[in-house]
Amino acid sequence: MAHAIRVHEYGSPDVLKWEEVEIGAPTAGQIKLKHHAIGINYIDTYQRSGLYKQPAMPFTLGMEGAGEITAVGPGVTEFKIGDRVAYAQPIGAYSTERLMPADRAVKIPEGIDYKTAAAMMLQGMTVRYLIRKTYKVGPDTTLLWHAAAGGVGLIACQWAKNLGATIIGTAGSDDKCKLAKDAGATHVINYKTENFVERVKTITGGRMCDVVYDSVGKDTFPSSLDCLKPLGLFVTFGNASGPIAAFDAGILAAKGSLYVTRPSLMAYVASRADLVETANDLFDVVKKGVVKIAINHTYPLKDAAQAHRDLEARKTTGSIILLP
Ligand code: NDP
Numbered sequence: 001m002a003h004a005i006r007v008h009e010y011g012s013p014d015v016l017k018w019e020e021v022e023i024g025a026p027t028a029g030q031i032k033l034k035h036h037a038i039g040i041n042y043i044d045t046y047q048r049s050g051l052y053k054q055p056a057m058p059f060t061l062g063m064e065g066a067g068e069i070t071a072v073g074p075g076v077t078e079f080k081i082g083d084r085v086a087y088a089q090p091i092g093a094y095s096t097e098r099l100m101p102a103d104r105a106v107k108i109p110e111g112i113d114y115k116t117a118a119a120m121m122l123q124g125m126t127v128r129y130l131i132r133k134t135y136k137v138g139p140d141t142t143l144l145w146h147a148a149a150g151g152v153g154l155i156a157c158q159w160a161k162n163l164g165a166t167i168i169g170t171a172g173s174d175d176k177c178k179l180a181k182d183a184g185a186t187h188v189i190n191y192k193t194e195n196f197v198e199r200v201k202t203i204t205g206g207r208m209c210d211v212v213y214d215s216v217g218k219d220t221f222p223s224s225l226d227c228l229k230p231l232g233l234f235v236t237f238g239n240a241s242g243p244i245a246a247f248d249a250g251i252l253a254a255k256g257s258l259y260v261t262r263p264s265l266m267a268y269v270a271s272r273a274d275l276v277e278t279a280n281d282l283f284d285v286v287k288k289g290v291v292k293i294a295i296n297h298t299y300p301l302k303d304a305a306q307a308h309r310d311l312e313a314r315k316t317t318g319s320i321i322l323l324p
Contacts, residue, residue, distance in 0.1 A: 003324075004095035005304045008058040010050030013305035013312075016061065016094075023097045026073030031102045033085065037118035038093050039064030040299075040307050040320040041151070042215070042240055047091065048308065051239065054091070061304070062093030062322075066108060066117035076102045084108040088122035089266060094304055096324040103272050106279040111287055119319035120293045122265065123151040124282040126237070127159055129268035132281070134261060135211045135233055139164030142204060144196075144212040144227050146220055147240060148185055149176035151319040156213065157183035158291045168203055170196050170220075172314055179317055183294075191220070200227040211235060218242035222251060230256035237263055294318030 004021045026032045044061055046052040066086040069079055079085065085105040092098050108117045131137040137160050145160070147153045148169025160167050161184030169185035171177045177188035189199045200208060208229045214220055215238025225234055236244060252258045269275040285291040296318035299307045303322075310316050 002095060002097040003302070004060040004092075004098075005062070005301065006058045006060050007048055007054075010048065013048070013308040015048065016305040016308065018302045021060070021095065023095075023099060026071050026076075026099050028074045029076060029101055029103070030073040030099050031069050031076060031079055031085070031105060032071035032097065032099050033065070033067040033105075034070050034097050035065050035067040035093070035095065035324045036114035037066050038062055038095075038301060038322040038324065039066075039088075039118045039120075039122055040304070040311065040322060041122050042238060042311065043122075044094075045308055045312055046239065051243070060092045060095050060098070062095070063091055064088045064118060064122040065093040065098070066114040066121070070097070072102070078102060079105065079107075084114065084117075086114075086117035086121050088125055089269075094301060094322065096301070104275070106276060109283050109287065112283065115295055115298075115321055115323075116286070116293050119151075119295045119321050120155070120282065120286065121279070123319060124155050124286070124291070124293070125269060125278045126152055126265050127155045128278050128281050129263070129265060130213060130235060130237065131156065131160055131163065131165075133268060134235055134263050137163050137165045137211070141165040141211065142168070142207070142209045144168045144170070144200060144209045144214075144224070145185070146170045146191070146212075146214050146216045146224070147172075148180035148183075148188065149317045150215075152215065152238075153180060154183045154294050154318050155291055157185045159285060160184070161186075162285070162290045168200055168209065176317055179294075196220075197223050197226045208232065213237065215239075216241050217244050222247070222255075225251065225255045225258060228256065228258055231258070232256065233259045233261065235261055235263065295321055297321075298323060
């Protein structure tokens, strides 16, 4: 019998329930997977708490996983039983087995194991679109990256460094700042003890940043806007401290005709072609060793609630996986 972590009501990590589930056979266009590893992402906490609502209850949490195909539905031609695949959508990953649309899965290349694949798909593809599409980061770019020692953050430091950027990373402790620096951040700021706007001013000699990547949300807004050059880009892509409240667009004129975007991975990999291109770019930097995936925490799948507690208490760094 398969097992899954399911949510029957929104709330604290206590709402996560370990239950027996019936999986069934794949229908047209679907594959059936036996998970070998599952990725934990901050979005899982929003979906658990109800910040991001689901269409129906109960539901199985989790956006990311890696496993082997155990059955294919009618019409699936790209995959066969035994293939090693990974994905970062749709929801339903906290399970020993699952069904999912074949067109959201990608084959894991040789040289990348299941744990690494499960730890990197969502965070890594996010970094890829943020630094290659939302803003084209290059040697002339000075960027600020908040939560630089997190899962997304450590990948971003390594990848943006490889593109030649000047990276200013923030993190909530000196130990985390060291991790970000070791991963490639040019400068680091402990934003719990230092004023990050003042530090950015000093570091850049008053020139400030071309782009600010902010997944912290409420606590770093609107200070993050003060770290930008005129005409700079503010990328608000997460809410770890809570969502940013509605604001007067006039603030963008006052702070230098700034641009703002609120992107999500799903829009950037909506087509099969974009998903495959994004995943291949990620596989490429990982296989070359440009980006090393830091799996700093591993929990049994049934202990997902504890993983959520640790993630929300800011006790984790790098990527977190669950093992079924
Ligand atoms: P992280 O590993 O980065 O964990 C979140 C980090 O945010 C914490 O470790 C902590 O680091 C920091 N943080 C700051 N304030 C708080 C707070 N009040 N409570 C908790 N954490 C806080 O998570 P992920 O790598 O999974 O995701 C990073 C962010 O990126 C999330 O906000 C996520 O929603 C977003 N995201 C957005 C995507 C998109 O396409 N829009 C896709 C993927 C992720 P510190 O202690 O150093 O401050």
